């Protein structure tokens with residue numbers, strides 16, 4: 372029994388604590404102009420081929436930071452210095468909510484994956500707005516919105532609107548997160564009425580505003596192919612601007628080399644991110660791209676860990692890419708490699724197109 376209680380603490384040290392410390396260092400360093408400049412020089416070398424125009428905005432790089440890393444918008448400037456082309460902050464909840472203090476994040480190193488058994492950790496919308504106001508860089512910022520875990524599923528649409536209204540003028544785009552599956556009380560609405568009940572009030576509010584903010588839906592990789600098609604149809608039939616595919620999976624496939632840790636953690640509910648997601652994320656992106664005939668932007672997310680993976684995601688139909696797990700494992704060095712590698716590969720592709728013409 373004692374062993375079971377202590378086991379997660381070993382992994383807590385290697386995940387929750389070291390991650391918080393890393394974020395604190397990144398935040399502090401980016402506040403000092405000289406450090407910010409040096410970070411940029413080290414991690415964000417000049418590139419030529421990563422720029423993308425989509426959603427009516429110019430993204431200096433198609434590689435962005437996925438939600439879940441900068442939960443409260445305190446790392447926006449640091450992430451710009453790390454070379455990301457855009458940052459999705461959150462998930463943000465209307466009211467502050469924090470996790471009970473117990474091991475909740477596990478690095479499954481042998482499978483280059485992360486198991487997250489924690490609920491969303493958010494300082495609440497008001498605090499996040501204060502943080503966004505303090506940022507210095509002009510990097511594109513998306514806000515990832517989620518309901519509070521104490522809000523019933525029926526009241527969820529009200530929570531999304533409660534976030535959308537006050538954040539509207541501070542975000543460049545919004546992601547409606549309907550893949551809340553890291554706890555034993557998952558919220559993954561998958562029928563059209565439920566989803567439209569969330570989206571409709573947001574569309575209505577946006578209609579009354581002077582400025583346009585793109586709205587995206589972040590979906591679960593565990594949906595069936597028919598449900599994925601339904602999500603694509605919602606995008607085609609409504610003013611929804613795009614889809615983020617995907618969030619974490621509740622499945623445990625692809626964790627063949629982590630059985631010892633999985634056994635120690637026990638049967639805790641939680642979401643898996645990283646390499647095991649890659650195959651399904653590519654399938655989902657391809658499926659949405661085909662269904663929408665390539666006419667809508669898709670943000671491809673899940674298991675991107677190298678320049679080759681990023682290129683594969685673009686070839687599957689993604690317009691932009693997000694990553695999280697690889698950044699948690701490899702930090703700025705890994706970002707630099709992906710940035711330079713993808714730039715080189717896209718440069719080669721462009722050159723061979725020109726030759727063929």
Ligand SMILES: Cc1cc2nc3c(=O)[nH]c(=O)nc-3n(C[C@H](O)[C@H](O)[C@H](O)COP(=O)(O)O)c2cc1C
Pocket residue numbers: 437438439440461462476485487491515548589617618619644645646648672673674675693694695696697
């Ligand atoms: C620790 C952690 C927390 C996350 N929290 C959120 C979240 O709050 N909202 C969300 O939409 N996705 C969240 N995600 C999912 C990521 O945004 C992303 O969809 C997923 O990790 C797949 O990308 P990756 O394989 O590059 O990590 C989280 C991921 C991690 C690793």
